[in-house]
Amino acid sequence: MKFLFRALCLSALLSFSSVAQEVMLDKVAVIVDQGVILESEIEALVSEVKKNAALNDQQLPSDRALRTQAIERLIMKSLQMQMAERMGIRISDPQLEQTIANIAANQDATVEDLRFQLREEGVAYEDYRENIREEMIMGEVRRANVRRRIYITDQEVDTLVNLMEEQGAEQAEYRLGHILIGFPPEPSDEDVTESRERADKVLELLNGGSDFAKIALASSSGSEALEGGDMGWLNINSMPTLFAEAVQGKKAGELIGPIRSGAGFHILKIMDTRGIETVTVEEVNARHILIKPSIILSEEKARQQLIKFKEQLMNDEADFAELAKEHSADPGSALRGGELGWADPTNYVPAFRDALAALEPGEFSDPVRSSHGWHLIQLNDRRIDDATERRKEDKAHQLIFNRKFAEETEAWLREMRDAAYIEVLDS
Known part of the structure; x- marks a missing residue:
């Protein structure tokens, strides 16, 4: 009996030791x-x-x-x-x-x-x-x-609209590979020289047939490094200005760089190119009431509130604009009685877009949950986009915004990284 007890104790001790070792592996x-x-x-x-x-x-x-x-x-x-x-x-x-x-x-x-x-x-x-x-x-x-951090001037929009008109309906899209040989914060002349030498060495390896994705994973400071430097498909007007100027006229497979910026030296590879087809787009004119759940207002109560609003509207017991002004949590549209104006439905979040697709003009949706909250939607009308000047300006504004958002995101992340306390412990 004593032997059995000692054996059980030893077994338990070994099991505990094994568990402890497993726990110690994570640190x-x-x-x-x-x-x-x-x-x-x-x-x-x-x-x-x-x-x-x-x-x-x-x-x-x-x-x-x-x-x-x-x-x-x-x-x-x-x-x-x-x-x-x-x-x-x-x-x-x-x-x-x-x-x-x-x-x-x-x-x-x-x-x-x-x-x-x-x-x-x-x-x-x-x-x-x-x-x-x-x-x-x-x-x-x-x-x-x-x-x-983003500011877009009317002159920028006008310039891009004119450029798009000159380019015509067909515009090139590029799938770019990107390697960034970065500078440290406030680089010295020696730092710049060292980064340039590293960039030249990377370009030499790439010209010698080395795999771009492997080099990007090993050497790039860019945010796409773990994706092998793949930036995906970019329109000439939505990529960083520095890149747009460099890739124009280049063909698939070509290497570009090193190009210097405030972040370091960039090396680009044009993985592929393709044209853009111009298509007509159906636009929708809709209005909505947004109710956002909170600690005080549960998901179910928010949904029930919109069900009640819909019943009142269907029975002509309430006015949509007045309900939106009083209750909607979307400040921009609430002031206009919930009106969203004419828009490409693909600009809306998927749940909102899909609800609109199922409506006929004048119809109300059931309460719809999106990432913003609960919506009651009414479709006012549909039309086929006629590519008006306003449409061109909106498209130009969005392209500029996308480009600046990408550039400013990189800068913001870099600034946050530089200001943080980071200590990599010995492995």
Whole structure:
């Protein structure tokens, strides 16, 4: 009996030791201001990049270089999530579920189809769900901080409208690869020289046939480094001005650079090009009442409030404009009685857009949940876009905004990174 007791004790001790060792494997790898990055987070991201690279038959740099890029990505994520916490930005479960439903719908699938696909790929749905929540939060943080840095003049819009008219209906789109050899904050002449030499060496390797994505993963300071430097498809008018001037007239496969900017030296590769087809677009004229759930107002009460409004409107017991002015949480449209004016429906969030698509002129929707809150929508009318001057100006304004938003986002992230306390602990 004593022997059995000692054996059980030894077994328990070994099991506890094994658990303790497993726990010890996860540790703090990086301190980022008031937050930390765990070793397990770095390993998970590196593993994900390797998995995606294997699926896409993509070469990877050394594990050390890959780890460095993963740490940098997680530092930027941590800084944005900490800022979201300070700003009080939250994404509710209904908002999250609506976004996931929209993601599935855009792939002509259901949420159950998406769950099945994730299981096939070995991804836990809860992990996927929380990753989407974090992406939504970081998007809100970027919009809140970067939008106020953007100023667009009438002259800029007029200049671009004239340029678009000169270019005609067909405009080139480029799929760009990007490598940034960055400067440190307030670089010295020696820093600039060293960065230029590194950029020249990278260009030499690329001209010698080295894989662009692998070099980007190993060397780039750009935000697309973990994607192999792939910036995706960009219109000539929506990419950074520096890049737009450099790529014009170039063909697929060509390397460009090094190009110097305030951030460092850029090397571009034109992965592919394509034209843009001009199509007619149906525009909608709609109005809405937005009710935002809060700690005081639950999701169900917000929905029921709009159901009540719809009943009153259907029975001619209330006026839409007056309800919008009194109750709508969209300050811009509330002052106009909920009127949104003529717009391309694709400019709206998916849930709002899809609800409009199901309405006939004069009809009211049921309460619709979007990322902004609960909407009661009335479609006033539809028309085919006739490419008026106003339409051209709106398009030009959006292109300029997209370009400046991308540029200012990079600058804002860099400034936040430079101002943060970051300590990478010994591995």
